[in-house]
Amino acid sequence: VHWKEEERAAISAIAEKVDLEHDGGEALGRLLFVYPWTQRYFSSFGSLSNEVAIAGNSKVQAHGKKVLGALHHAAHNLDSIKATLHDLSDTHANKLHVDPENFRRFAEVFVIVLATKLGSSFTPPIQAAFEKFFAVVVDALGHEYH
Numbered sequence: 001v002h003w004k005e006e007e008r009a010a011i012s013a014i015a016e017k018v019d020l021e022h023d024g025g026e027a028l029g030r031l032l033f034v035y036p037w038t039q040r041y042f043s044s045f046g047s048l049s050n051e052v053a054i055a056g057n058s059k060v061q062a063h064g065k066k067v068l069g070a071l072h073h074a075a076h077n078l079d080s081i082k083a084t085l086h087d088l089s090d091t092h093a094n095k096l097h098v099d100p101e102n103f104r105r106f107a108e109v110f111v112i113v114l115a116t117k118l119g120s121s122f123t124p125p126i127q128a129a130f131e132k133f134f135a136v137v138v139d140a141l142g143h144e145y146h
C-alpha cells in the first residue's frame with residue numbers, strides 16, 4: 001500500500017483525537033445493537049438486551065478499548081499493517097471464528113462514531129484516509145481466513 005503524506009497526516013490526526021477509553025466501546029456497542037447477530041460472539045459478556053444494557057456493560061467498554069488499542073497500533077505502523085495484525089487475524093479466524101464481514105461492519109459503525117465526535121472537522125479527505133486505512137486493516141485481519 002502506498003500512503004500519501006496527506007493520508008499519513010490525516011490518520012495520525014484521527015488517532016490523536018480518538019478517545020481510547022470511550023470511543024471503542026461506543027463503536028462496539030453500536031455494532032452489537034445495529035447488527036444484533038454479532039452478539040453471539042460475546043455470550044460471556046452478560047446482558048446486551050437493549051441500548052442501555054449495552055452502553056452500561058463494562059465488558060463491552062473494556063473490549064472496545066482493546067480493539068481500539070490494536071487499531072491505534074496499526075495506525076502507528078502504516079507500512080506494516082499486515083504483519084502488525086497477523087496474530088489477531090489468526091485469532092479471529094482460527095480461534096474465535098468471527099465472520100470477517102463483521103470487520104467491515106465495525107468500520108461502518110466506527111466511522112459514524114468518529115463523524116459524530118469530530119463534526120465538521122471530519123472532512124471528506126479525512127474520511128477518505130480513514131476508509132483507506134480501514135480497508136487495509138480489514139484486508140490484514142482477513143488474511144488468515146482460508
Ligand code: HEM
Pocket residue numbers: 038041042044063066067068070071088091092096098102103106107141
Ligand atoms: C478479541 C481486535 C473486530 C470479536 C479481540 C482482541 C483484540 C481484537 C485486540 C483481544 C485479543 C486477545 O485478547 O488476545 C479487533 C480489531 C477489530 C476486531 C482490531 C477490527 C475491526 C471484531 C469483530 C468481532 C470481534 C467485528 C465480532 C463481531 C472478538 C471476540 C474476541 C475478540 C469474540 C474475544 C473476546 C473475549 O472473549 O475476550 N479483538 N477485533 N472482533 N474479538 Fe476482535
